[in-house]
Amino acid sequence: MRLILGSASPRRKELLAQIGLVPDAVLPPDIDETPRRGELPRPYCARMAAEKAAAVTAGPDDVVLCADTTVALGRRILGKPADAGEAAAFLTLLGGRRHEVITAVAVRRGTRMWTREVVSVVKFKRLSDPELNAYLASGEWQGKAGGYGIQGLAGAFVPWMQGSFTGVVGLPVAETAALLHAAGWPVWRVA
Numbered sequence: 795m796r797l798i799l800g801s802a803s804p805r806r807k808e809l810l811a812q813i814g815l816v817p818d819a820v821l822p823p824d825i826d827e828t829p830r831r832g833e834l835p836r837p838y839c840a841r842m843a844a845e846k847a848a849a850v851t852a853g854p855d856d857v858v859l860c861a862d863t864t865v866a867l868g869r870r871i872l873g874k875p876a877d878a879g880e881a882a883a884f885l886t887l888l889g890g891r892r893h894e895v896i897t898a899v900a901v902r903r904g905t906r907m908w909t910r911e912v913v914s915v916v917k918f919k920r921l922s923d924p925e926l927n928a929y930l931a932s933g934e935w936q937g938k939a940g941g942y943g944i945q946g947l948a949g950a951f952v953p954w955m956q957g958s959f960t961g962v963v964g965l966p967v968a969e970t971a972a973l974l975h976a977a978g979w980p981v982w983r984v985a
């Protein structure tokens with residue numbers, strides 16, 4: 795039995811390490827992350843996590859862990875910005891309002907799958923031009939849903955949030971520990 799992290803996200807590996815777990819292998823899946831026409835953020839996010847878990851090659855007894863983080867502004871999905879222009883557009887949309895950050899976690903062992911979705915609400919302050927420009931120049935928007943990382947500089951834009959901080963960063967550790975335990979992984983083994 796191996797623990798396989800199916801993710802290219804360095805955050806997910808760090809968050810797993812936070813609860814004392816080091817994967818035996820890291821095998822990032824390659825799936826099409828295009829939303830379906832009219833697909834709502836929450837079902838999209840759940841579908842992405844499940845498709846990632848299904849796409850990782852693993853033995854029948856291996857435990858595969860995958861996740862997807864989606865930023866939702868109402869019915870709109872804000873994915874990972876393609877370039878600085880799109881990041882600027884996303885951050886301008888997010889400024890001065892609340893949005894949802896959904897992280898879906900999928901754990902697979904053989905043909906069985908355990909899943910959870912964790913929804914958090916994040917409030918952004920209204921962003922000034924110097925704030926927006928400095929953030930874009932930092933490059934921290936790259937590879938992050940909605941074009942920001944709450945764990946970095948963008949933490950200064952968030953006066954309030956409700957939900958799971960680790961979920962917003964990419965892997966809600968409480969729910970992840972529970973799913974891994976359900977799948978039979980010894981999360982609470984005494985060292």
Ligand SMILES: Cc1cn([C@H]2C[C@H](O)[C@@H](COP(=O)(O)OP(=O)(O)OP(=O)(O)O)O2)c(=O)[nH]c1=O
Pocket residue numbers: 800801802803805806822823846861862863864865874895937938939940942943944945962963964
């Ligand atoms: C909102 C937010 C997202 N993110 C990151 C977490 C995820 O890595 C990323 C969302 O993209 P994902 O598609 O969830 O993940 P990924 O492409 O980085 O990695 P993989 O699919 O291989 O697991 O955004 C933060 O780091 N901080 C934040 O505050």
